[in-house]
Amino acid sequence: MAERIQQLEMKHISKRFPGVLALDDVSITLKNGEILALLGENGAGKTTLMNILYGLYHQDEGTVLIDNEVIHVKSPKDALLHKIGMVHQHFMLVPNLTVLENIALGYFQNTRFKLDLGLVRKKMMDISVRYDMAVNPDAYIWQLSVGEQQRVELVKTLTLGANLLILDEPTAALTPQQTDELIDLLKEMAKDNNSIIFISHKLNEVKTVSSKIAVLRNGKLVHEGPTGSYSVTELAEQMAGRQINLPKSPEKSKFGDVMLDIKKVWAHNDQGAWGLQGLDLQLKAGEILGIAGVSGNGQKELADVINGVRKVEKGDILLDNWNITNHSAQKIIDQGLGYIPEDRLHEGTLPAFSVRENLILKDYTTSQMSSSIFLKKKVIDSFAEDLIETFNIKCPDMYTSCASLSGGNIQKVILAREITRKPKVLIAAYPIRGLDIGAAEYVHQRLIEARGAGMAVLLISEELEEILDLCDRIAVIYEGKILKVLSGSEADNRKLGLLMAGVTDEE
């Protein structure tokens, strides 16, 4: 086998973007066989640092050394020549090509005109056998599950000759069981003289997988050291720079009436197959019900049918005993439904609209805000001012466009709008995805308050911790059906993980 990178050093790296210092004098080292976990909140500079190493950005100051030689990585292609490979959070695979063809894409750039698929196949199979990662070279990417695609990404990166791997949030879309498998695999690779940089904000994983930890905060390296010497809570505090306690909802035994009753609902997904297959679910006032599941098992379709933006083929949906099946979205909103959508920038807000205009998105037709067709400027101004204040939305003024806010603040705009309307039922889809811990804490606090105010909250999430912390009951969704509903106290990581993989008969 070719030579391995013995030591990587990034020294005094600084990087500025207009108006921000993204990285401020950051230095890290990584030796052969080590797994370095790079921790930090969103915007702390993890991805910027890795993009510099991978040649997507260039540092303003500082040097990168491999085996004590300064290198200049100009592009990802350059990075590969230096045996540095990266697996992005969103896989860089072409769905309509086979596994083999996808891997050959990287090769194609190295040889001018000729594409030797046979050679690529041989190399790839070598890697696959060596690390015991079964992949079918002739399968099309779109046929593969997320976990399998990840394996393809890893095989691809190794086949292209990398032995320093950068993994950007590799476990974001995996079930707990798949995550465990990945962690074992990474450890195996490290033993085989590869080095790995693992970007994550899931502290438990970081604890088990890494041998070394570097914590970034606001572009500065605030901590570096071996993994063993710090506890999970200490690391969390390092990341946030303050004490944090993610709120847990207090246990509760009495709930109100059924507010949302979903009866054997069938609906198509975007591909025209059945996305929901007779889904049954009841949601009561004053409870938080979690929907746990690997993404793509009907969560999106479920949120859509409740909101009236996807057609229900069979079955009924009752909101506070009103049949809302296939009503228009507007009617359902008027009936008392609040929605915190998955895609907060493009579904939850109008990015180019001001904060003020976004805050009235669901109420602009009320007699309070408009008379006949004319918007009441003064009422809206004071309404927006109130909400910005109450929900502590950080924006220069209410006329700032929503797109220029941070993810956490955009989510606050949506929360402010949806909760202030006092809906009977509130659907929250992946409400903390991509948010830093501080913002997540805030969102959870508000959801618990909504529950306290008697709203029925449906929380769709793939973060088990979030679900276990908040939910009174947990429903596991699998292939468009609710597989089982557990009470919050009887559920745990392992049980949920098995159910999410479709296993019901564990006893």
Added chain:
Amino acid sequence: MKNNEEKKKQKQERLLNLFIVVAALLVALFIGALLFIIAKGNPFKAYSVMFTRPFTSLFGITEILVRAAPLMLVGLGIAIAFRSGILNIGGEGQILIGAIAGAAVALAFPGLPKIILLPMIFMASFLGGALWGGIAGWMRSYLNVNEILSTVMLNYIAMQVYMFLLRGPLIDPKEVSYGTGVPQTAVFSKSAWLAKLIPGTRLHSGIIIAIVLAVAVYILLWKTTIGYRMRAVGIEPKAARTAGMNVQWYLLLAMLLSGGFAGMAGAVEITGVHHRALESISAGYGFSGIVVALFGGLHPLGIIPSSIVFGLLIVGSDMMQRAVNVPASIILSIQGLIILAIVSAQIFLVNPKYKEKMLWILGFNARLKNRNKGERR
């Protein structure tokens, strides 16, 4: 304190916007100058004639406004459509259908008093244009047909319908009896004529109608729930749908209004300038209107000055043609160059790196200076 800074920043942004638009215009004129040189004309003389001579006579000034009126109306329609996320390239066809619908009403009820007949003509033109725009809007909303293709194709159909009606059912009986057969309608009765603002010129009250409508469009788009929905649909249809809006209907509505405004541009031309419908009624206003709308920042109140600038370009280029002996059609190339320049200049507003440089050029150099200091360290 922070608020003040933000306001200052906003002011800078606005200045930057203006600067970019003017710079784009200058770049387009510079490239246009090369065209003049190729056409063996003196660009300095050509431009000086173009931009100054129209102002030296009452005729020139009034002509600018005569041209600006239809441009403004088409531009307003285009802005409504663009703001609602639908690209209307069919202004030309909508003008023609609007014009012929208005002409039909004018010819059918010659005896009605002005106060009834003129609104009827404008209403008919509006409906005609709205029908033509609405076809494309409906196809986009409910059949998912790309509106750029459909509006362009509908232009051709409109041209044929228009010419068929002018040659056949609506032709001036005199043209038939004299045997000349020029495709045009009879002259309307006086009660279908827009009032002249200045006797002895062609300037008519259409410009006032256009300005009033510009203000109305501003109110519609920014002060009403309907405009709120239309803009929401234009910015992010997914979010609009999630918020309960009927996206398809608002796309259709935008095209109805957009076509209607172009139709009214046709009405202004037949009632204000020609007093009949004739073959070359539009003079490319349907396409120039797109440039007017973009140049005016897709804002009704920006479209007022922008349409006057383009009125000047048209009148000026006519005068230039006589003075420099270069074909006036070169002005079409310059219009095209202006679109390209403005669209390309967007990079200076979108890309922060360029934006910073631009702000520096304008003298707002605080940030860049800091950065340089940092780098020198």
